[in-house]
Amino acid sequence: MEGISYQRFPKVKIREMKDDYLKFELRETDASMANALRRVMLAEVPTLAIDLVEIEVNSTVLNDEFIAHRLGLIPLTSDRAMSMRFSRDCDACDGDGQCEFCSVEFTLNVRCTSDHTLDVTSTDLRSSDPTICCPVDVAARATAALDPNSAYDPSEQRGIIIVKLRRGQELRLRAIARKGIGKDHAKWSPAATVTFMYEPDIHINEDLMETLTLEEKRSWVESSPTKVFDIDPNTQQVVVVDPEAYTYDDEVIKKAEAMGKPGLVDINAKEDSFIFTVESTGAIKASQLVINAIEILRQKLDAVRLSLDTEECDEQFGELGAHLRGSAV
């Protein structure tokens, strides 16, 4: 069957990359793709998080559920999560979720014996295998210790606080971390924030702009709450300094109209260019988060393409179905 191919070849350009922060451009694709990537990053990239807590002793001021909830929200290093199994379909332990293929065990055993308040933090969590999975701040400390040039100062880092103890109080528990996705529970979401914006295309009507006095230009430039435009100190011309600071709030357009100069500036969103900002919780590196998200998106599309139903549902899917199965040649 002959069909039109919707295939495009998106391009990615990385602007800025840190362990927990990534800014990149995604071009030559459309909003559906950009948003799918955002949604997968937020809700479907797997990580590890504490899912089962067995409390042996808890004489702290917080109740058992509160502590279990706080433990669950501690981000754990999850570089291995993609290759691990979900405990519900692990054959090695029959869905028990306690074997090495689908879980990591933690223990915590703290008792306060001094008169000072004792902070129980993520550093007190003992992992059964720290190379696979441990709290992110513990991992950061370990890597910093190996690198003498690192800017990381361990004395500033107190760890993620779980509960505070006073004399005689004790917390003893066993916790199982399992693989999961943000869709099931927010604790498994690896992304703190993922957002994208359409790249703006800004054209200043130079002729009309020159009819303004310097004072008018200045008030027009300042009408934008974000610093998109500025006045060149030498030529006294209005220039675009940072198009991406524009938030599509139309403030400058409204201002131009109020000044009686409509059409002073023309701003359009480029329909096929997106600027992504990704912030990771630390569970996986921001760059790895994007790569994992693309991999998961591909797996999901494969699931549609390989599904036997797709061929039967050709009438429903039409040429899209044929395209998905790759027979559009």
Added chain:
Amino acid sequence: MAKQTMGFSSQALQFRTDNKLYHLQTPQSPIVRTAAYSKYCMDEFPTGTNAIVAVLAYTGYDMEDAMILNKSSVERGLFHGHIYQVETFDLVEQRKFDQAFKLFGRSNIDKSKNDLIDSDGLPYVGQMINPGEPFISVHNTITNTTKPTTLKGSEPAIVDYVSIDGTTSKDFMQKVNVRFRRRRNPVIGDKFSSRHGQKGVCSQLWPDIDMPFSAATGMRPDLIINPHAFPSRMTIGMLLESIAAKGGSLHGKFMDATPFANSIKDADGRSTTDSESLVDELGPMLTSYGFNYHGLEVMYSGVLGTELACEIFIGPVYYQRLRHMVSDKFQVRSTGTVDPVTRQPIKGRKAGGGIRFGEMERDSVLAHGAAYLLHDRLHTCSDYHIADVCSLCGSILATSFIQHQKRATRHIGGLPPGRAPKKVICHACKTSKGMETVAMPFIFRQLAVELAAMNVKMTLQLSDQA
């Protein structure tokens, strides 16, 4: 509204035995506050959370004062809470009824409950008890029996604390308080309110990825309310709180919202605020951080990733969780207990009763002409009854069954005997000739009985015409 909130009502929760206490797990201090708030140290007893509130009609699930909560926010602990409830067991008090000396203690014979009840007859602290399960047991020294008490209600409870009151009777433990803890995390149907009386009921826990997001910051709201909540109620204060809190959080400071602040004079007789209008004070705070003067933000649909047609008013508002929760209020009945006199379903949520379908509801259904529905509600699902009526004398009370004499059952061809047809006779007419069956509400028979008690005879005239 503070009276109805689930807040942080006490600092010494651990040692208290309040009858019933609502407790918010992770309260926050409000960004926008008044002078009185600080004066009375309300920070020691906070009542809510600073939630990021977007004012828009997003899915239709925010119609008519419903509100949408962000599922991920709730999973991260937003509005999580507990109810603490204390049950007291006083054996001295119980002794007044049966004069039997009792002690707390578990049975040595029946060991099946030993995982719920300790050797002293009291529950284990931290143990989850399901409804109907025993948690405490009392030994009666006279009858030498042990009687456990089971948990009432329909939701599980956790034993939070067990305290023993005094040793009044010769060093024997006679009075015990058991404090239960019930988890009350937000669910659909729970009630929330801002401090401006904008109360609403949670209608959905909406997935984070489907929530609208701000392109500039990537923020998704914790809570969505409908813009129609504002025009008729004119709660401008809530909008101002939102802008003020947004400015306050950007600048990292608390905002003062003391009313009539510009009429308060300081020691020199000057007004304590400089500007004429509050908006002139708040707007520039937002613009200095690159936000819209009026608190609006350009947002994108979380489902489609496209820009929403309107700019959305979004900012932090101090929201309170109110103690009215569906789990305390929901009522459901398919079949169940009926009143012995009227044979109509009983009332009351605890007893598993129904909700009254009263006159006004009846009028409404009548007005719709929904006759079958009316018949179903008021008759079939209520006190449907088939009465035997004697068509000769018209009585429904004089009829009764005849007791069949136990005859030697004859087996015909190995088959069990067919059931003998019920025979009904009219005691007044001494015959079963004119017997008819008529469907009627049981309360009609009750009426006939009550009239008969007053010496009034009621007769029915039966006819075949519809």
